[in-house]
Amino acid sequence: MSGTSTAPERLSRLSVNQMTVRQLDLPDLVDACLALGVRGVGLWREPVRAYGVDAAARLVREAGLTVTTLCRGGFLTATDPSERARALDDNRRAVDEAAALGTDTLVLVSGGLPAGSKDLRGARERIADALGELGPYAAGHGVRLAVEPLHPMYAADRCVVSTLTQALDLAERFPAEQVGVTVDTYHVWWDDTAPEQIARAGAGGRLHAFQLADWTTPLPEGVLNGRGRLGDGSVDLREWTARVEAAGYTGPIEVELFNDELWARDGREVLAETVARFVEHVVR
Amino acid sequence: MSGTSTAPERLSRLSVNQMTVRQLDLPDLVDACLALGVRGVGLWREPVRAYGVDAAARLVREAGLTVTTLCRGGFLTATDPSERARALDDNRRAVDEAAALGTDTLVLVSGGLPAGSKDLRGARERIADALGELGPYAAGHGVRLAVEPLHPMYAADRCVVSTLTQALDLAERFPAEQVGVTVDTYHVWWDDTAPEQIARAGAGGRLHAFQLADWTTPLPEGVLNGRGRLGDGSVDLREWTARVEAAGYTGPIEVELFNDELWARDGREVLAETVARFVEHVVR
Numbered sequence: 045m046s047g048t049s050t051a052p053e054r055l056s057r058l059s060v061n062q063m064t065v066r067q068l069d070l071p072d073l074v075d076a077c078l079a080l081g082v083r084g085v086g087l088w089r090e091p092v093r094a095y096g097v098d099a100a101a102r103l104v105r106e107a108g109l110t111v112t113t114l115c116r117g118g119f120l121t122a123t124d125p126s127e128r129a130r131a132l133d134d135n136r137r138a139v140d141e142a143a144a145l146g147t148d149t150l151v152l153v154s155g156g157l158p159a160g161s162k163d164l165r166g167a168r169e170r171i172a173d174a175l176g177e178l179g180p181y182a183a184g185h186g187v188r189l190a191v192e193p194l195h196p197m198y199a200a201d202r203c204v205v206s207t208l209t210q211a212l213d214l215a216e217r218f219p220a221e222q223v224g225v226t227v228d229t230y231h232v233w234w235d236d237t238a239p240e241q242i243a244r245a246g247a248g249g250r251l252h253a254f255q256l257a258d259w260t261t262p263l264p265e266g267v268l269n270g271r272g273r274l275g276d277g278s279v280d281l282r283e284w285t286a287r288v289e290a291a292g293y294t295g296p297i298e299v300e301l302f303n304d305e306l307w308a309r310d311g312r313e314v315l316a317e318t319v320a321r322f323v324e325h326v327v328r
Numbered sequence: 329m330s331g332t333s334t335a336p337e338r339l340s341r342l343s344v345n346q347m348t349v350r351q352l353d354l355p356d357l358v359d360a361c362l363a364l365g366v367r368g369v370g371l372w373r374e375p376v377r378a379y380g381v382d383a384a385a386r387l388v389r390e391a392g393l394t395v396t397t398l399c400r401g402g403f404l405t406a407t408d409p410s411e412r413a414r415a416l417d418d419n420r421r422a423v424d425e426a427a428a429l430g431t432d433t434l435v436l437v438s439g440g441l442p443a444g445s446k447d448l449r450g451a452r453e454r455i456a457d458a459l460g461e462l463g464p465y466a467a468g469h470g471v472r473l474a475v476e477p478l479h480p481m482y483a484a485d486r487c488v489v490s491t492l493t494q495a496l497d498l499a500e501r502f503p504a505e506q507v508g509v510t511v512d513t514y515h516v517w518w519d520d521t522a523p524e525q526i527a528r529a530g531a532g533g534r535l536h537a538f539q540l541a542d543w544t545t546p547l548p549e550g551v552l553n554g555r556g557r558l559g560d561g562s563v564d565l566r567e568w569t570a571r572v573e574a575a576g577y578t579g580p581i582e583v584e585l586f587n588d589e590l591w592a593r594d595g596r597e598v599l600a601e602t603v604a605r606f607v608e609h610v611v612r
Binding site for chain 2: 161162195197199200201209210233237259261266267277280
């Protein structure tokens with residue numbers, strides 16, 4: 045499979061997710077992106093709120109950077125009514141923050157099973173209910189919800205939506221301008237049904253975000269912070285990028301690594317390396 | 329969903345996989361099974377060969393135990409011709425050992441990606457080629473190959489077959505008496521397409537083995553030895569057992585736990601606890 049995008053165009057679409065270099069504070073991240081010619085950033089709610097949402101919005105806007113996504117809303121599987129109401133409130137605030145930051149995409153991580161529950165199907169239904177409440181609110185603020193399937197190893201404790209098929213089955217109950225999906229290579233690379241689901245998402249106008257990370261082993265304890273640097277692992281990043289492009293995706297390509305070893309290093313050095321690896325493994 | 333099996337019948341079908349209590353040597357395992365009324369054991373090649381295949385066969389036969397499976401053959405994804413030939417030879421030996429032990433089922437773990445490869449599809453095709461060579465050999469010895477999909481978190485380094493759909497797509501290229509599948513709840517519990525694939529496997533006479541383990545988090549480093557004790561995790565064991573029974577499966581129900589904490593304990597105590605948990609979470 046060959047890409048539908050030229051090399052310079054792909055490079056211009058690179059976005060660095062804030063978590064990749066979470067050791068950099070927001071001004072340093074912005075400064076490092078400008079120095080390296082990176083034009084987009086994916087931001088996280090916690091550091092943005094710590095800095096101040098309006099101040100963060102001004103900082104990135106004045107730097108001329110695009111906020112490609114806000115990570116993340118979700119965690120919508122609670123059965124307890126007050127817990128559920130709190131989650132919905134929190135997601136409406138996440139929409140407000142996304143709108144303030146000027147991004148049109150809020151990434152949603154659905155949430156795991158409530159304590160003691162074994163009911164995956166019920167949890168997935170509660171996500172649908174929540175999307176029905178949040179979708180119109182988001183669209184009213186110019187924000188699209190991007191349901192992200194997480195790798196099945198997170199199904200119990202983090203995200204009961206494990207495949208693009210499941211994410212699209214949820215999203216398609218609602219208008220595409222309200223709910224779509226996030227494709228992250230780390231989560232879907234193993235799935236031989238994912239390519240056709242990417243085509244389905246593209247055809248429906250629901251490819252709202254695309255993120256890259258490589259898959260390396262052994263996985264660390266807790267399996268959260270061992271995402272591979274681009275090119276270090278088993279994922280054919282060029283092929284997956286070509287797949288979303290073939291499905292009509294022309295949006296940002298966000299690199300999102302959670303990796304203890306990277307976080308222990310100099311953040312600007314990691315960012316420069318990430319750009320170089322993006323060129324080597326995705327652009328060329 | 330309700331089971332199609334009576335409680336005493338389910339209990340009589342309990343088999344304990346040797347790895348669950350690998351701290352017990354083979355005579356102690358046999359003795360402990362007899363003391364607890366366990367009638368079946370799933371054996372592993374390495375400890376069986378260390379004890380001697382013929383001696384092991386005699387030991388379990390004279391004790392009146394059934395060897396429900398031999399674990400495991402597989403690792404059939406090499407591209408290097410001599411490595412591939414060695415793997416096929418080794419699998420023929422595994423078939424011989426299964427036949428000597430009197431079990432009709434050899435569990436296959438397919439193997440991961442060769443070093444540096446990102447080609448999951450190619451690796452899966454090489455497994456099909458190998459099954460074409462091994463299937464007739466196995467059937468000639470009264471042994472069925474049972475392709476086991478492993479959880480997608482093992483796709484890179486252990487098993488490129490991640491779902492029952494993939495396993496059945498491979499198996500169905502060959503006669504059912506040659507190649508079927510293993511259903512292990514630990515590997516498939518997250519997958520909402522697995523129930524229909526269990527029905528497909530049952531309809532085709534390809535449900536060759538059924539294993540139980542629970543899913544608990546956090547996962548340990550390397551994600552190999554953190555399988556949950558029955559009842560400790562997110563898997564509805566009774567429902568999955570009912571599913572394989574509804575698909576016509578009346579064979580052994582094997583408990584296979586890889587768990588560092590269990591291995592550090594007294595093996596007979598762990599075995600007794602496993603039987604009690606099987607009664608509580610599967611039989612009743």
